[in-house]
Amino acid sequence: MGENTLQITYQLEGELSQLRIPNCSGQALRQDLLWQATCLEFFLAAADQSDYWEYNLSPAGHWNVYHLDSYRQGLAAEPAYKQLPFSVKCDDQHQQLSLSLTCALPPAVATPRAAAGLELGVSAVLQSSSGELTYWALAHPSSEPDFHHRGGFCLKLA
Numbered sequence: 001m002g003e004n005t006l007q008i009t010y011q012l013e014g015e016l017s018q019l020r021i022p023n024c025s026g027q028a029l030r031q032d033l034l035w036q037a038t039c040l041e042f043f044l045a046a047a048d049q050s051d052y053w054e055y056n057l058s059p060a061g062h063w064n065v066y067h068l069d070s071y072r073q074g075l076a077a078e079p080a081y082k083q084l085p086f087s088v089k090c091d092d093q094h095q096q097l098s099l100s101l102t103c104a105l106p107p108a109v110a111t112p113r114a115a116a117g118l119e120l121g122v123s124a125v126l127q128s129s130s131g132e133l134t135y136w137a138l139a140h141p142s143s144e145p146d147f148h149h150r151g152g153f154c155l156k157l158a
Helices: none
Strands: 005-013 039-045 052-059 063-068 085-093 098-105 116-129 133-137 155-156
Touching: 005 039, 005 116, 052 098
Parallel strands: none
Antiparallel strands: 005 098, 039 052, 039 116, 052 063, 085 098, 116 133, 116 155
């Protein structure tokens, strides 16, 4: 893995039959609104900057990366990414879903100064078999789930 790349792996284990997990579609597409169903997400920011990136990964292979100017402001598809290949393995016998991604950092944070203080928030939207959405993160800094809250960007990367 190069010094300007990020590798992240999600592992879901348990009663996967209780979740709606979209099947791999065969053709991975950049899509909006992936968070309206089971979606694995992470948020990336430089510690001293107000802007940040949102990465959405569907078990179906679909993806998107957004750049935001500040807290929930200026959402726009990040043009630096034309594709975001990742692997998904679902093992019903062992009730596991694993998603692995290795990607280049956005150019704005790939500089040595910016990369020295990267913050990462890891989260997931899980849809139950009944359709209910639940929101999971390493940290929920307020009373309601809010993946965009910088207090939830609790992993520091150096």
